[in-house]
Amino acid sequence: MLSIKNLHVKLEEEDKQILKGVDLEVPAGKVHAIMGPNGSGKSTLSYVLSGKDGYEVTEGSATLSGEDLLEQEPEERAAAGLFLAFQYPVEIPGVGNMTFLRTAVNAQRKARGEDEMSAADFLKVIRAKAKELKIDADMLKRPVNMGFSGGEKKRNEILQMAMLEPKMCILDETDSGLDVDAMKLVSEGVNALRTPERGFLVITHYQRLLDHIKPDVVHIMADGRIVKSGGPDLALEVENNGYADILAEVAA
Amino acid sequence: MSQTQTKETPTEALIKSKAMPGEGWSVTAREDALNRLVSMGVPHRRDEYWKYTRPDTLTQTDPMPAAVFVHDEAPLFDTLDRLKVVFVDGVFDAEASDDLSLEGLHIERLATATSDLHWARDIYGTLEKNGQDPVARPLAALNTAFATDGVLIHVTGQPSKPVSLIYRHKSETSDAILHHVIKMDAGSSLTLLENGPAAARLNKVMEVEVADTAEFNHVRAQGRDHERRAATHIFARLGAESAFKSFTLTVNGVLTRNECVIELTGDDAHATVAGACVGDGAFLHDDTVFITHDAVNCESRQVFKKVLRNGATGIFQGKILVKADAQKTDGYQISQSLLLDEDSQFLAKPELEIYADDVACSHGSTSGAIDEDALFYLRARGVPRAEATDLLTLAFLAEAVEEITSQELREELNKRLASWLERHSS
Numbered sequence: 142m143l144s145i146k147n148l149h150v151k152l153e154e155e156d157k158q159i160l161k162g163v164d165l166e167v168p169a170g171k172v173h174a175i176m177g178p179n180g181s182g183k184s185t186l187s188y189v190l191s192g193k194d195g196y197e198v199t200e201g202s203a204t205l206s207g208e209d210l211l212e213q214e215p216e217e218r219a220a221a222g223l224f225l226a227f228q229y230p231v232e233i234p235g236v237g238n239m240t241f242l243r244t245a246v247n248a249q250r251k252a253r254g255e256d257e258m259s260a261a262d263f264l265k266v267i268r269a270k271a272k273e274l275k276i277d278a279d280m281l282k283r284p285v286n287m288g289f290s291g292g293e294k295k296r297n298e299i300l301q302m303a304m305l306e307p308k309m310c311i312l313d314e315t316d317s318g319l320d321v322d323a324m325k326l327v328s329e330g331v332n333a334l335r336t337p338e339r340g341f342l343v344i345t346h347y348q349r350l351l352d353h354i355k356p357d358v359v360h361i362m363a364d365g366r367i368v369k370s371g372g373p374d375l376a377l378e379v380e381n382n383g384y385a386d387i388l389a390e391v392a393a
Numbered sequence: 394m395s396q397t398q399t400k401e402t403p404t405e406a407l408i409k410s411k412a413m414p415g416e417g418w419s420v421t422a423r424e425d426a427l428n429r430l431v432s433m434g435v436p437h438r439r440d441e442y443w444k445y446t447r448p449d450t451l452t453q454t455d456p457m458p459a460a461v462f463v464h465d466e467a468p469l470f471d472t473l474d475r476l477k478v479v480f481v482d483g484v485f486d487a488e489a490s491d492d493l494s495l496e497g498l499h500i501e502r503l504a505t506a507t508s509d510l511h512w513a514r515d516i517y518g519t520l521e522k523n524g525q526d527p528v529a530r531p532l533a534a535l536n537t538a539f540a541t542d543g544v545l546i547h548v549t550g551q552p553s554k555p556v557s558l559i560y561r562h563k564s565e566t567s568d569a570i571l572h573h574v575i576k577m578d579a580g581s582s583l584t585l586l587e588n589g590p591a592a593a594r595l596n597k598v599m600e601v602e603v604a605d606t607a608e609f610n611h612v613r614a615q616g617r618d619h620e621r622r623a624a625t626h627i628f629a630r631l632g633a634e635s636a637f638k639s640f641t642l643t644v645n646g647v648l649t650r651n652e653c654v655i656e657l658t659g660d661d662a663h664a665t666v667a668g669a670c671v672g673d674g675a676f677l678h679d680d681t682v683f684i685t686h687d688a689v690n691c692e693s694r695q696v697f698k699k700v701l702r703n704g705a706t707g708i709f710q711g712k713i714l715v716k717a718d719a720q721k722t723d724g725y726q727i728s729q730s731l732l733l734d735e736d737s738q739f740l741a742k743p744e745l746e747i748y749a750d751d752v753a754c755s756h757g758s759t760s761g762a763i764d765e766d767a768l769f770y771l772r773a774r775g776v777p778r779a780e781a782t783d784l785l786t787l788a789f790l791a792e793a794v795e796e797i798t799s800q801e802l803r804e805e806l807n808k809r810l811a812s813w814l815e816r817h818s819s
Contacts, residue, residue, distance in 0.1 A: 191773050194765070219775035231770040235788025241771070244784065249775035284788075285770075301774060 142206055142340045143167040143190075143309050149200035150182075150189050159185045161365035162201065167309070170337040174351055175344045176376060177362035178384045183344045184228060186362075187313040191225040192218050205309055219245075220252035222308030226298040226315050233285040238297070241285045242267065242304055249305060270303045274330050291318030292326075299330035310334070311342045316350040328353030348380035363388055403452060404434045404531075410454040411539040417507040422518030426537035429522065433531045442528055445708045445740045446650055446679045451532060451594070451624045456566040459593035459620035462645075468559070469588045469614050469809060473801070475557040476500075478544060482562060483569020483592050485542050489559075497550030498583065503543035503572060513545045513574045520600040520628035524654035528683060533626040533652070536598040540572030548581040548607070560589030562618055567592035573599040577607035579632070584799070585609070590616025590646070595623040605632040605659055611639040612802050614809075615646060619675070622648040633659030633688070640797045642806055643670040643678055644813060650679040657684070657691040657719075667696040667796035669806075671786075671813070672705030672737075679708040680728075686719035686749075695726040698793040700786050701737035712744040715752050722747075724754035731789045732760055733782075783814040 143166070150160040159182045167173045177183050189196050190203055192215035203210045210218055233241065247257040258266075271281060274296045286294050295315055302310055312331070316324055331354050335341070343354055351359070351373065359375040360367045363384065368391040369375065379387065401409070408430070413423055436448035450457050478500065479489035485502050493500040506513065518537040524530060546556060558573075569592035577583060581604075591597070603609050615623060623646065629637050643649055655664045670678045684693045699707035709728035730739035741758040763785055771781035787810055794810075797803045 193769055193773075214778070215769060215772035216775050216777045216781075219773055225773055227770065227773075231764075231766045233764075233767045233770065233785070233788065235791045236784055241774075241784075244780070245771070245774035245776055248777060248780060252775065252777075305774065 142169045143203075143342065145201070145203045147201035148186075148189070148198065148203060150185060150196050150198050153195050153197045159196075159365055160189070163365070163367055165360065165367060167340045167342055169308075169340050171357045172335070172341040172343060172354060173358045173360060174356040174376065175342065175360045175362050175367075176346065176379055181362045182365040183362055184313055187225055187311050187344060190218075190311060191215060191223060216248065217252070219305070219307075220249045224302050224305055224307035224310045226295075226302060226310065226312045228313040228317060230286045230294040230298055232287050234287055236285050238283055238285050239267070239281045242301060245301070246304055267304060271300055273333065274300050274303070275326060276300055292320065292323035295319055295323065295327050296330070299327055303330065303334060308338065309340045309342070311344070313344045314346065315343070316345055316347060324350065325353060348376040351376045361387055363391070402434070404431065406454050407435055407452055407535070413539055414504075414541065418509050418511040418514045419517050422514070423538045425522070426518050426534045429525060429534040430531055430538060433525075433529045433534065435531050435535075440529070442681060442710060445710075446648070446677060450622060450648060451596070451650070456568045457594045457622055458565045459562070459618055459622065459647075460565060461562055462590070462616065462618035464617070470557055470586050470805065473555065473557070473805070475555045475586060477557050477559055479559045479561065480542065480569075480571065480591065482564045482567035483542055483571055483595070495552050495554070495556075497552035497581070498546055498548045498556070500556070501545045503545055503574075504541060506545055511545070512547060512576060516574050516576060516600050516602050517572070520602065520630055521598060521626070523630070523656065524626070524628045524683070530626060530652060530654070532596055532624045533598050533628070536570055536572055536596050536626070540570045540598070543572040543574070546573070546575045546583070548575065548577045548583045551582050555584035555586050557586040557588075560587065560591030560595075560616065562590040562592055562616060562621065565593055568594045569596070571595070571597045575599065575601045575609070577601070577603045577609055577635075579604040580606050582608040583610070585611045587611070587613035588616070590618040590621045591623070593621060595621070595625070597623065597625040599625075599627045601627065601629040601637065603629060603631045603635040603637050606634045607632065608636045609638070610798055612797055612806075613640070614642040614806070615649060617645040619645050619647065621646050624650045625652065627653045629655045629664070631655065631657045631659060631662040631664060634661045635659060636663045638665040638796065638798060639667070640793070641668040642810070643668065645673070645676065646678070647675050648677050650681065652681045653683070655684045655693070657686050657688050657693065660689045660691065662688060662691045663693070664691075665694040665696070665796050667694070667793045669698050669790040669793040669810070670707065671700045671790070671810070672702070672707060674703040674705060676701070676705040677708070678706070680711070682711040684713050684724070686713070686715045686722045686724065688719055690721040691719065692723040693725070694796070695728070696793050696796050697728040698790050699730040699739060700733065700790060701730055701739060702733035704736040706737070707739045709739075709741040709743070709758065711742075711756070712746065713754055713756070715747040715749050715754065717748040719749045720751045722749060722752040722754065724752065726756040728758045729789070730760040731786060732762055783811070786814060787811055
């Protein structure tokens, strides 16, 4: 479903190549994980796919269900079914969380030519989903992510994912800043969204998250490329031995 | 003798072009004001408080034409239960207005309130005169001398609904001078609404005497006629434990200068002056505020937010003066602008002058672009750029709108702002 071919990306501001030929296929219904050391380009990949400014694609392609992602505006990618759970969810003073979510849901529906969700229906759905993620009414009323703890911010990301029902979810270090209980809660939220139609790309530093969100395939990224792919065991190998062994093996 | 000495000065020319209403209780105040104007002269760009705003189009004798803005929206505050007082091009319109009787207050029209012993005599021109020191406000003196219409409101109790002054603009060359006097008795309360452009060029003064424990709430929306000009002054004197809250929404208008001069003279009084403005293109909006703390344990807040684009200019000159005996003063001042492009500008001059030693005063002034991270976050959730920008713009203005006490009025203004922004960006 998500198909990335030979993707080369550099920073717009400086002449620095970050991605140097990424190839990746995430089929519907599967969970792929990307692990890798700091600076390997994991977060850049998530930003480029979701359309953040400041990056220039110099070569290669990325498509979602055959649609060219790289030509689209961020909002078009979202409406096409791409979702990025941010590593650092942004605080937006003055915009209520609920208003934000309803605006987003209806903007996507509109873009897809569907009817907008009524206020009453929206309330019913969001209350049920918020409850599963232990998000209380106060968090829904407050401005987006304002005064939220690290765990609350990540739960809020998953709530957005649940409301927007994307085809392809990218989770960028969703485990960062989470304690064990929060990680469990977030993972349960993600697992509840796993369906045969939906793909996941889970970016993480640690194997820990993958105990909760079980991946089908694990990729190791280093220096802007996927250098090794394997089953869930690959994550355990990283956890036990670090990246050095794998990188040395690839270099050899 | 050289010729230049006999040439008429701009002040003389302006005075010659006006006619002073010649009889009744206000004559003395008008003559005093005329003398003030003569000694001060009309504002000049060299004046400290007119550095950023050119005063010439506000003082020239020829009318400054402004096309009447035509729109199909329901008038603001339309669904509210209120007492309507309508002015058309600066002239009271009895037919369009409600019957002016309402329990808890007395309203009279300035132009016809002629009895010699009128209560307004003690206030008319008095608060304006007090407000001339230390900063001269010649346009307000001009107003006191030559005002042709306005309302005198004596609030004695708790009126059941707001008084709503509606200012219609019908003539492209109208030049209006309105002067309102509001006297709030101890313990009384009033919500005063104002909306509309009033005239092609408006000079308006409102003097508000707020007695002990009285509460005055003011919400105004200045009309959206693109070419209109306005110079307005609010002069307020606050008694002990009284509250004064004023909020102004300004969208469009080629030139708007809103001055607000407040004196906290009784202990434990509270004053809030807030404003939100949205300017696009040929737009200059100037908030000039002067708050004097002259009593113990008073609080004042100034909250101003401006959204500017396509070369619009925003100005804020705000001062808090804390006199030596005004201990336990809590003064807060913030002025912020959101510049949606590089052509727009915001000029701010926050000032604090403090003579008491036990006070807490803070001020902040910022100007910045839209938060790109927030914009991307919204777009990544599917909200198109224009809609996301509107949402962030509204959120920026919300902090000023929040200063309005009434939730109903807050919602009314937020709703309008949202629809105006939406029309604008579509």
